[in-house]
Amino acid sequence: MIQNKYVDEYIKLWKTGKIELNKERIMLICYLEKYILSRDDLYFDEEMHETYISFTEKWYFPLEPFQKFFTAFVFLLYKEDDAIFYEQFLLLMARGAGKNGLISSLSHFFISPLHGIDRYNVSIVANNEKQAKTSFKEIYDTIGSKEVLEDMFYRTKVEIMSYDTKSIVQFHTSNAGTKDGLRDGCVIYDEIHSYATFDTVNVFSSGLGKVPNSREFFIGTDGYVRDGFLDKTKERALAILEGRELDDPLFPFICKIDDRSEADQPDKWGKANPMFEGELSIYAKGLLRKIKTQHRQLKTNPSSRMEFMTKRMNFPEVDLEKSVATWEEIWKTGYETGPNEVKQVLRKIPDLEHRQCIGGLDYARIKDFAAVGLLFKVGEDYIWKTHSFVRKGFLDSVKLEAPILDWEEKGLLTIVEGPVIEIHHIVNWFIVMREQYGLTKIVADTFRLDLVKAALEAEGFEIEYIRNPKAIHSLLAPRVETIFAKHNLIFGDNPLMRWYTNNVYVKTKPDGNKEYLKKDEFKRKTDGFQAFIHALWRADELLELEVDFYLDAISF
Incomplete structure (x- = not known):
């Protein structure tokens, strides 16, 4: 001893x-x-x-x-x-x-x-x-x-x-x-x-x-x-x-x-x-008075609660009026327990081989990021399998606060050369996915419409376009909040997707409708989340009759 x-x-x-x-x-x-x-x-x-x-x-x-x-x-x-x-x-x-x-x-x-x-x-x-x-x-x-x-x-x-x-x-x-x-x-x-x-x-x-x-x-x-x-x-x-x-x-x-x-118990x-432990020093007494004043002001200035919780209580809390989900909810897309809990067990993604799915695509800014993905539904759970493409020239010009090279090593993204992210990267990924899964339809927004439509339809994919992507955000918001809150969304061990989701800023318009925007236009990308939203728009309609996918393949 x-x-x-x-x-x-x-x-x-x-x-x-x-x-x-x-x-x-x-x-x-x-x-x-x-x-x-x-x-x-x-x-x-x-x-x-x-x-x-x-x-x-x-x-x-x-x-x-x-x-x-x-x-x-x-x-x-x-x-x-x-x-x-x-x-x-x-x-x-x-x-x-x-x-x-x-x-x-x-x-x-x-x-x-x-x-x-x-x-x-x-x-x-x-x-x-x-x-x-x-x-x-x-x-x-x-x-x-x-x-x-x-x-x-x-x-x-x-x-x-x-x-x-x-x-x-x-x-x-x-x-x-x-x-x-x-x-x-x-x-x-x-x-x-x-x-x-x-x-x-x-x-x-x-x-x-x-x-x-x-x-x-x-x-x-x-x-x-x-x-x-x-x-x-x-x-x-x-x-x-x-x-x-x-x-x-x-x-x-x-x-x-x-x-x-x-936080409400001094x-x-x-x-x-x-x-603030034991007998307080003169410094501690003054600091305590200051923090109590800040706490009282939360009643009239609730927007400062997130800062108070994070900095004064060392207990990060997001403003759910401006964020898609809490960090704990985002974390539980990959783990059974939250980041502040003791044990963290990876959530196992079920076997998805030959399951029906719907593709999602965000190809709006071809000079920085593009995201693709497949959305599955197993019981009450949505499973999102995704990949991203990032242009090297963009990474060289903008210092992102993200471990891009680590994510590339994990196979979560591909860094590509050239002045733009070429459409063939997108098409080839979906072709490979079609060989493994029941992929027939891809949902995308109308950006780069002609380029995307011609390339994907030439390979036999059915493309559905969302002409006003922001209009669907408010319609999907209750479902998005629910699946995060009930932990019915699985990303697997995907820190890139957690980063995308945590970067989303929820803007509530005067009419009460919500839009999913970026917390930072240049350094906090949301492409993977937007691709997920595109797929989710048609997911329940197309995936609820998954049994039919199997029955169609059986010769009676």
């Missing part, structure tokens, strides 16, 4: 009912007690940890119990060689919980002679320069306000260096091109909710390992980018907390409310923001 007084004290606060923790932190304590604190090959470097606490409380701020608990594991080492046990740390909390302040003190300590590792460089990375400079500026200002620190550290507007260890702190934007080759000892990734892909982490992590005890910190509050870096990291964290990945070197500290109803807000 290994012990640390700050770890023990924090666990005791919870067990004695003095603080209330969310599900993920309860799971963390159980995981630690079962798999980590029971080991005899590890030890807490208590001397180094106490030195860090003294450094922080002298130059920055008093540390809260949860911060001392968290940082204890930053200094958890192997007995054999004094190497760190946890190499990565996930710090996911509500806005105002002091993430950047904690990172400022850690970064400053790491480059100091108190840490004692020469050239232990620290890179602070964020999506924009203002956020990347938040902790950097705090360190810069702290040094400038204390003469003794000015004698120990050299500072400019772009870097801070320890005279003794020659260790440097720099800030970077997440653009991989700004990486200037530091041999980092530590990388801090801020605002990780905005990372659509792993590209930034892959680039900056490649410089680690050249100095002892390299660490990475992933910090932030949840956001609106789904199926990106943060969602994948939360999946990874759950696997650790469940005991399924015991060799993963990530320490996951996740604070959030457990249920949306807790005594539960400590689950999302641990600053």
Whole structure:
């Protein structure tokens, strides 16, 4: 057994009912007690940890119990060689919980002679320069306000260096091109909710390992980018907390409310923001008053609820007046449980061989994306099998916040050359699908009418056109909402289709009719969803008599 007084004290606060923790932190304590604190090959470097606490409380701020608990594991080492046990740390909390302040003190300590590792460089990375400079500026200002620190550290507007260890702190934007080759000892990734892909982490992590005890910190509050870096990291964290990945070197500290109803219960807000645990500091009291004011204003300004839930409660919630479905409903097109639930089991797509289906096509913008698909109905479930074509020239000119190359590798899309997406790509896909399934009819809008009609009819397909696609959106909206809510729609393991769907903006017109538009005209594509809508327009009529498809093939 290994012990640390700050770890023990924090666990005791919870067990004695003095603080209330969310599900993920309860799971963390159980995981630690079962798999980590029971080991005899590890030890807490208590001397180094106490030195860090003294450094922080002298130059920055008093540390809260949860911060001392968290940082204890930053200094958890192997007995054999004094190497760190946890190499990565996930710090996911509500806005105002002091993430950047904690990172400022850690970064400053790491480059100091108190840490004692020469050239232990620290890179602070964020999506924009203002956020990347938040902790950097705090360190810069702290040094400038204390003469003794000015004698120990050299500072400019772009870097801070320890005279003794020659260790440097720099800030970077997440653009991989700004990486200037530091041999980092530590990388801090801020605002990780905005990372659509792993590209930034892959680039900056490649410089680690050249100095002892390299660490990475992933910090932030949840956001609106789904199926990106943060969602994948939360999946990874759950696997650790469940005991399924015991060799993963990530320490996951996740604070959030457990249920949306807790957003209306201030005594539960400590689950999302641990600053509100136990006796409140002066800072926490002021912050609590501010959040209570914001909460009261939700009655007269309900449009701000989504921001309040996401940033103050760390519990993302979509505005169903403007979105097709909740993220949990979109997620359940591929998994049996939602993204915030513990187990995620892939929904199995039933055998569709030779089943009747209807084709859907969105070929409106031939210079960027085109989407094709087949819609099946099995019992109450709709199954959507889809593929996309993306023009390389478009990808070269517009930086999409999406892992396009990963999706190509999964076979979900094809990147094509040329000034436009040629119609033969579309036709060939439907021909291949016809060989496997009972495909005879394809529904499309009237864009590129002559081009599409001639090419597909020449191959024997029956084409039905929707002359006013937006007119059918309002008619289909109740059915779309129902099949998402009842989990009667299956995409399978298709992050591209989830991306398309999450990008849809539902516009309610003055007459009450709804239209499915894009949340961003250029960077958030919806082609796959529009192709699905086209197929759904005729699905019930054409697929309800599926038995006839089989009977017609039988010679009596």
